[in-house]
Amino acid sequence: MDMELSGNEMRLEGRNAVIEAFRSGKTIDKLFLLEGCKDGPIQTVLRDAKKTDTIITFVKKERLDQMSETGKHQGVIAIAAAYKYGTIEEMLEAAEKKGEPPFLILLDGIEDPHNLGSILRTANQVGAHGVIIPKRRAVGLTAVVAKASAGAIHYTPVAKVTNLGKTIDSLKEKGIWFVCGDMAGEPMYQTDLKGPIGLVIGNEGDGVSRLVKEKCDILAGIPMFGAIDSLNAAVAMGVLSYEIVRQRISGK
Numbered sequence: 001m002d003m004e005l006s007g008n009e010m011r012l013e014g015r016n017a018v019i020e021a022f023r024s025g026k027t028i029d030k031l032f033l034l035e036g037c038k039d040g041p042i043q044t045v046l047r048d049a050k051k052t053d054t055i056i057t058f059v060k061k062e063r064l065d066q067m068s069e070t071g072k073h074q075g076v077i078a079i080a081a082a083y084k085y086g087t088i089e090e091m092l093e094a095a096e097k098k099g100e101p102p103f104l105i106l107l108d109g110i111e112d113p114h115n116l117g118s119i120l121r122t123a124n125q126v127g128a129h130g131v132i133i134p135k136r137r138a139v140g141l142t143a144v145v146a147k148a149s150a151g152a153i154h155y156t157p158v159a160k161v162t163n164l165g166k167t168i169d170s171l172k173e174k175g176i177w178f179v180c181g182d183m184a185g186e187p188m189y190q191t192d193l194k195g196p197i198g199l200v201i202g203n204e205g206d207g208v209s210r211l212v213k214e215k216c217d218i219l220a221g222i223p224m225f226g227a228i229d230s231l232n233a234a235v236a237m238g239v240l241s242y243e244i245v246r247q248r249i250s251g252k
Contacts, residue, residue, distance in 0.1 A: 012078040015041040022048035027081040034075035083141040086157025091130030101196040109203040117148020118234035124152035126241040168215040178216040185219030
């Protein structure tokens, strides 16, 4: 029956509100439904959700009551993207229009909205044509992300995909090759980072997942001289991105 915008998400509560959101084409990242409920409106919500990439979770009434900000959830709460997602096709078209080789940023498991916002800000400044994120185990386009991006969210498209590995395979067929940011990789200054490229960045804790890493053509490391052995994901993305920019400008 109501819609609440918190600091990091747009929350839709109530059957009619969620049904209308799906019908209007709004991107719903997550859907929480009362388990065991078989009534008509809930089944309508479920059918609409199954036509999309929405993550559907069935929960007990107590969980919905805890999540609810209105007290009127009617057995359904949806978490919507605060901003519209783009498409990979739009990114490739933008590169073609500019006469530039595609430069894409792929993020594997970035869960901190401040990190994603910072990455979007840097992606815009380095001229990346877009950012690609997975639909699971990753933060989406929330209000906190938008604020941290300092406005870049309006200019740099973000696409959400079901499977990063399959996305990489598809883009390889279009002539794009992939470099994975990895501490064990070859020093980035000794790596050829020119041409149509996808830069893959993982989270600080686990890095890039094994399956995604195996899809990449090369591992590139950032030289480090301090007592700790890693950089913040957004910082690592920035360092590697500007090496790509340097090589593009200098040609070597």
